[in-house]
Amino acid sequence: xxxxxxxxAWVLGDxxxxxxKTKDVPVPGRSEALVRxxxxxxxxxxxxxxxxxxxxxxxxGAPFNKEFTPGHEYMGTIAALGPGVDExxxxxxxxxxxxxxxxxxxxxxxxxxxxxxxxxxxYGDTDKGHRANGFTTNGGFAEYAVNNINTMIRVPATMTDxxxxxxxxxxxxxxxxxELGGLVAGESVVVIGPGPIGLxxxxxxxALGASPVILVGTRENRNQIGTxxxxxxxxxxxxxxxxxxxxxxxxxGADYVVDCAGNxxxxxxxxxxxxxxxxxxxxxxxxxxxxxxLGALAVNNIYLYGIxxxxxxxxxxxxxxxxxxxxxxxxxxTHTFPLEDxxxxxRYARERIDDAIKVVVSxxxxxxxxxxxxxxxxx
Numbered sequence: 316x317x318x319x320x321x322x323x324a325w326v327l328g329d330x331x332x333x334x335x336k337t338k339d340v341p342v343p344g345r346s347e348a349l350v351r352x353x354x355x356x357x358x359x360x361x362x363x364x365x366x367x368x369x370x371x372x373x374x375x376g377a378p379f380n381k382e383f384t385p386g387h388e389y390m391g392t393i394a395a396l397g398p399g400v401d402e403x404x405x406x407x408x409x410x411x412x413x414x415x416x417x418x419x420x421x422x423x424x425x426x427x428x429x430x431x432x433x434x435x436x437x438y439g440d441t442d443k444g445h446r447a448n449g450f451t452t453n454g455g456f457a458e459y460a461v462n463n464i465n466t467m468i469r470v471p472a473t474m475t476d477x478x479x480x481x482x483x484x485x486x487x488x489x490x491x492x493x494e495l496g497g498l499v500a501g502e503s504v505v506v507i508g509p510g511p512i513g514l515x516x517x518x519x520x521x522a523l524g525a526s527p528v529i530l531v532g533t534r535e536n537r538n539q540i541g542t543x544x545x546x547x548x549x550x551x552x553x554x555x556x557x558x559x560x561x562x563x564x565x566x567x568g569a570d571y572v573v574d575c576a577g578n579x580x581x582x583x584x585x586x587x588x589x590x591x592x593x594x595x596x597x598x599x600x601x602x603x604x605x606x607x608x609l610g611a612l613a614v615n616n617i618y619l620y621g622i623x624x625x626x627x628x629x630x631x632x633x634x635x636x637x638x639x640x641x642x643x644x645x646x647x648x649t650h651t652f653p654l655e656d657x658x659x660x661x662r663y664a665r666e667r668i669d670d671a672i673k674v675v676v677s678x679x680x681x682x683x684x685x686x687x688x689x690x691x692x693x694x
Contacts, residue, residue, distance in 0.1 A: 316394045316405050318349065324384045324457030325657055331365055333456075333658060338384070341453070341461045343397035350409065350462050355389035355455040356480035356648075357664040357674045359510070363600075364450075365661070371450045372435035386456035386676075387413045387449030390470060390479040400464055408470040410479040412486065412630045415446040415463035429490075429626035456657055458678065468631055471638045477651060477675045478637070481515070481644040484673070485637060486630030488516035491573050491596040491622050492523065493629050498571065500524030505561060505569040505588060506546075508576030509537035511647050511673050512598055514544055516573045518642035519633065521545025525571070527564065531557055531584075536670050540646050552584075561588045573598055579605040586611050594618045650674045 324338045343349045363369065364385050368377035371385065378385070390410035393403055403409070416428025420443075423431050433443035435451045446463055448454045453461075470479045491512075492498055504525040506516045509532035520528045527547035532538045538549045550560050562568055568590035574581050577599025585595045586608050595617060612619060625633075637644055649672045652660040657676055664674040 316351070316392070318394050318459075322458035323654065324453070325386075325654075327365065327378055327383050327385055328380055330368070330379060333365070333661075335655065335657075338382070338457070340459045343395055343400075343461050345398050346400065346464050347397040347461050348393050348400060348403055348409075348464060348467065349395035349397075350389075350391040350411065350460050350467075351394040352389050352391040352455050352458060352460060352678060353408075354391070354476035354480050354675055354677045354679070355386050356477075356484070357386075357660060357676070358388050358484075359664075360600075361385055361387070361449070362661065362665050373451065375435065384453040384455075384457050384460075385449050386454040387447075388480050388483045389455030389460065390476060390482075391460075393467075394459065402464050403467060403469075408472075408479070409462075409467040410470050410482045410630075410634070411448065411462050411468070412466040412625055413447050413449060413483060414624050414626065415466045417444040419444070426627050429622075429624040456654070456676070458654070468634050470634075474638065475645070476677060476679065477648050478645045480675055481511075481648065481673065482630055482634050482637060483625055484511045484647075485515045485519060485633035485644055486625035487512050487598065487622070488519045488573075489633045489636075490624070490626050490629035491516060491598045491620075492519060492571070493627055493632075494620050494622055495571055495573075495594040495596050495618075498523055498525060501526050502570040503527055503529070503565045504571045504573065505529045505531060505585075506541075507531045507572065507574045507581045507585060508599065509534060509541050510575055513573070513575035514541055514647050514672075515642075515644060516575060516598070517541050517546045518544040518644065519636065520571075520573075522636050522641040529561060529564065529569070531581075537672065540672075543646055544642055557584055558588045565590065567591065569593060572596070575599050577601045579607065582607045586617065589615070589617050591615045591617070594620065597621045647673045648675055651677050654678055 371378040416423035416431035417433040420432035433445040436443040504520040530541040530546040
């Protein structure tokens with residue numbers, strides 16, 4: 316596969332300032348491959364990075380005005396291999412995890428590479444081998460990116476580019492349930508918040524045999540998608556008392572609760588709807604510190620877990636489920652735009668225009684027409 320010397324890439328200047336520039340195509344090193352990006356999905360964390368910088372960390376600080384290219388939920392085709400790489404072949408389609416830890420710190424050696432102690436120490440004079448594309452290294456809003464081979468998962472021929480970009484989202488949901496541990500078929504799972512991670516948490520929980528799977532959300536269109544993905548019961552907190560309803564359904568409370576909303580109200584709901592000895596996963600980043608009922612957590616032996624990203628190879632397990640059609644992740648994909656229209660795609664994602672859930676940027680799409688952008692879909 317011929318590899319050009321230069322490529323188009325969006326570069327972050329000041330906050331909210333993206334410029335389409337020409338950059339050199341990166342060269343893969345040992346244990347790395349060059350991926351020609353075919354599609355990239357927009358994540359809420361991308362929007363946070365563009366505005367606030369965090370959790371991106373470039374050269375020890377905020378990513379602004381450092382020729383940084385964001386974007387992390389991408390898939391593509393292997394275009395070149397670094398020295399010694401024989402695990403993959405040029406031309407193979409792959410989707411990627413975000414994080415490749417340093418492999419030598421305490422957390423990486425435990426398999427917790429999304430909690431790598433050397434996060435961000437991969438530029439300048441300090442190079443600890445850590446890589447988190449779109450966070451600490453250049454990401455996927457470009458035509459090419461370099462990935463560690465540990466982060467790449469083969470994409471089956473039956474899966475579209477757009478669906479393959481959703482494997483990371485499904486992997487994050489899978490990671491949350493993995494960290495809670497011990498999920499036994501027939502145990503109850505509540506998912507709070509029907510965003511992309513929450514909706515796919517419903518799908519993963521159902522595929523793992525949870526029963527009942529209960530989705531809590533206020534947006535009717537998303538609740539309907541949750542039902543298609545496997546939710547047995549949907550509760551709208553605007554219409555009924557969520558905690559009382561879940562205790563009515565489950566008897567003593569839910570065995571597992573996954574909070575994908577991340578605010579003071581939902582955290583406290585999670586504490587009070589969980590059965591004694593149950594487990595809560597916090598899968599969202601609250602914008603500010605929250606107060607919650609720690610006493611109820613302690614006296615009821617409730618376990619609280621936080622997750623970040625898609626650790627412990629959960630993305631590989633998510634891909635296995637998706638490849639076997641255990642659930643249809645493409646239900647959350649609502650809009651597609653070409654690379655040149657990234658600013659429009661970001662606006663659709665941020666403002667939820669036309670009920671946007673997961674917006675994908677495709678390198679194979681023609682430039683959107685004005686009419687198509689007005690309609691909200693350039694497909």
